[in-house]
Amino acid sequence: MEQEIILQKESDKLSFLKPIASFLKSKFEKAKVLKSLKKTGITLVSILLFLGLWHLGSKALYNKEAAYKIEKALNEQGQEAADAEKACIASGDSSCQPNTLPSPTQVWASFQSLIADHKLINAKKEAFATKMAATNAKLVAQGKDAIVYTGRASFVDTILTSIKTVFAGFLLALLIAVPIGIIIGLSPSLRSAFNWFIQIFKPVSPVVWYLLVFMIVKTLYIGASSDNAFVISFISVGLCAMWATLVNTAMGVSSVDKDYINVAKVLKLGTFQKVFKVILPSSLPLIFTGLRITLSVAWMVLIAIELLAQSPGLGLFVWEEFQNGANDSNSKIIVAMFVIGIIGFLLDRLMLMVQQMVSFNKNEGI
Amino acid sequence: MAYLELKNVSKTYGQGKDSTEVISNINLKIEEGEFVAIVGFTGSGKTTLVNLINGLIKPTSGEVLFKGEPVVGTSHERGVIFQNYSLLPWLSVFQxxxxAVKExxxxxxxxxxxxxVESYVEMVGLTHAINKRPKELSGGMRQRVAVARALAMKxxxxxxxxxxxxxxALTRGNLQDEILNIWNQDKRTALLITNDVDEGIYMADRIIPLKPGPNATLGPEFIIDxxxxxxxxxxxxxxxxxxTRNEIIAYLMAIGEDRKSVSEVEYLLPDLAPKSFVDTF
Structure with missing residues (x-):
């Protein structure tokens, strides 16, 4: 009986506490929501601020260039020409627009026109494919190569080419740097043998790597009809970017925790087992840190190397637009800049995810 | 012939002027099936002594004999449970x-x-956690895994x-009992290094104090009957x-006092720096 009363009291107490608890809970959740809202709000405000500053800046530059154009017309051809120039600029005619930093709206328009252009080219490609289907089938049946579309590449195509190149280069860097890193990490004498090599070639500029690869690949491809721009650019990217992985792998392998080595010794693991079951897993976090740096370096040098190698990627797109000097070239360059930045960011996030998956805290096993 | 015998074993680290003799003239005999505890202060060279016996390091002078044969390298006949559990964090408990079992x-x-593997994991009561990684386990559970790993090699x-x-303290008491149970089951020879006198008395047949290093030596033994x-x-x-407890503590306190008075003498420390990778790459 007494117990029952106590129980009753307990539950009374609890039911009395319930509204307070739920109130606290809702307040807590409210605070959480507010916090995340605040965070997004700050980001949005900063983006708007950035766009506003950009707009003002480009407007100032536009006005400066316009004033200079009118002034020049006035000095060289007189008042009449200056008035004509002024009217021309005000009318928005593309023949006399000041060519300077584009405003955000211009860039957005260019982005849309690039997408429209991509759709147009895609439609052309499809039309070409259906038109040539019968002919190609015949050619293939005769054992000859099919005729493919060789028109202009769209903006999306250049992005895909760039991503393909960067991944090929990344893969090459991985295949070269990780095995060499492991080998020189395991042997102190090999480490000193390779040290000068790493020290000297690590700081070499992407342009020079491109030239070196060009010298070699050009000779190897003598007589071959296929285009070697892709090969040259991905090899150069790989060679430029592999150093971070090489150094990190060697460091990871050579600095395996002594406790793990003792375990390997006490369990009497063979050399193969020791390398693959203990040394490699324990250096994986450092290897992946290296690979992450490698991928971001690869993406960064890619633009310069594509430009030099005339590989139809984003680098070449930017360069050609600059050479082109058309009315919307500048805004297309800015579009490419944003695309490069966003893809670089996404690649880095991807690697960060992989890196966090393989990494562990040293203290976890101790 | 003793099961494990150390004859005048000394170990010196470093060379020439910078050398330090961590342990010197250790003589120890352990018979088959015995449970011996070595008690000492932290930093008295206990881990060096363990590594000499399990074969991770070689003595500078003297001999370590296991079943009459000198110890060369590690062996599956001597299972080691490390001070830090030394589990591989990327492997599950089972792995x-x-x-160890595969080797x-x-x-x-x-x-x-x-x-x-499953029978040993069950023995240390971790069947429910067999697929977990070390980071998901508590300190006591990790040490159990280390015990299972060492014992699974028979x-x-x-x-x-x-x-x-x-x-x-609570986990410690439980694991002491578990280790004793396992030892009791097939009467293996056991050597326990500890800094806890009570633990030594509770678990061992004999307790031998280790006088603190440098130049650590073994003191007189105390039989626990x-x-x-x-x-x-x-x-x-x-x-x-x-x-026995009071005797051992009195003995350890006395050498502790000696050590304090001795340590007023200035030691020449070896000029060592942490390994730096800055110069390597």
Missing amino acids: NVAM AFPKENKSEIKNR PEMIIMDEPLGALD IDRPRDKTELNDNASFMK
Whole structure:
């Protein structure tokens, strides 16, 4: 009986506490929501601020260039020409627009026109494919190569080419740097043998790597009809970017925790087992840190190397637009800049995810 | 012939002027089936002594004999439980134990290895956590895995280097009992290194204090003649326990005092710096 009363009291107490608890809970959740809202709000405000500053800046530059154009017309051809120039600029005619930093709206328009252009080219490609289907089938049946579309590449195509190149280069860097890193990490004498090599070639500029690869690949491809721009650019990217992985792998392998080595010794693991079951897993976090740096370096040098190698990627797109000097070239360059930045960011996030998956805290096993 | 014998063993680290003799002239005999505890202050060279016996390092002078043969390198006959559990954090409990089993029993097939691993994990009461990674386990559970890993290799001798030092008192007591049970089951020879006198008295047949290093040597041994199984709750009322405990503590306090007075002499420390990778790359 007494117990029952106590129980009753307990539950009374609890039911009395319930509204307070739920109130606290809702307040807590409210605070959480507010916090995340605040965070997004700050980001949005900063983006708007950035766009506003950009707009003002480009407007100032536009006005400066316009004033200079009118002034020049006035000095060289007189008042009449200056008035004509002024009217021309005000009318928005593309023949006399000041060519300077584009405003955000211009860039957005260019982005849309690039997408429209991509759709147009895609439609052309499809039309070409259906038109040539019968002919190609015949050619293939005769054992000859099919005729493919060789028109202009769209903006999306250049992005895909760039991503393909960067991944090929990344893969090459991985295949070269990780095995060499492991080998020189395991042997102190090999480490000193390779040290000068790493020290000297690590700081070499992407342009020079491109030239070196060009010298070699050009000779190897003598007589071959296929285009070697892709090969040259991905090899150069790989060679430029592999150093971070090489150094990190060697460091990871050579600095395996002594406790793990003792375990390997006490369990009497063979050399193969020791390398693959203990040394490699324990250096994986450092290897992946290296690979992450490698991928971001690869993406960064890619633009310069594509430009030099005339590989139809984003680098070449930017360069050609600059050479082109058309009315919307500048805004297309800015579009490419944003695309490069966003893809670089996404690649880095991807690697960060992989890196966090393989990494562990040293203290976890101790 | 003793099962494990150390004859005038010394170990010196460093060379020439910078050398330090960590332990010197250690003489120790352990008979088969015995449980011996070595008690010492932290930093008195206990881990060096363990590594000499398990074969991770070689003595500078003297001999370590195991079953009459000099110890060369590590062996599956001597299982080691490390001070820090030294589990491989990227492997699960099962994989950590299986790694040892595969090495110790290379001829067994997959299901035999699986059975063996599972039986040892069950023995330390971790069947529910067999697929977990070390980071998901508490300190006591990790140490259990380390115990299972060492025992799964069926060593003839178990060497424990302060295995319970990092655990809380309750977990510590439980694991002491578990280790004793396992030792009791097939009467393996055991060597326990500890800094806890009570732990030594509760678990061992003999306690040998280690005088602190440099130049650490073994002190006189104390025989614990309390019947097994020992009951922890009754130990405090046991006259023999109290007597031995007081003797050992008095002895350790005395050498501790000696050490303090000696340590007023200035030691020349070796000029060592942490390994730097800045110059390497």
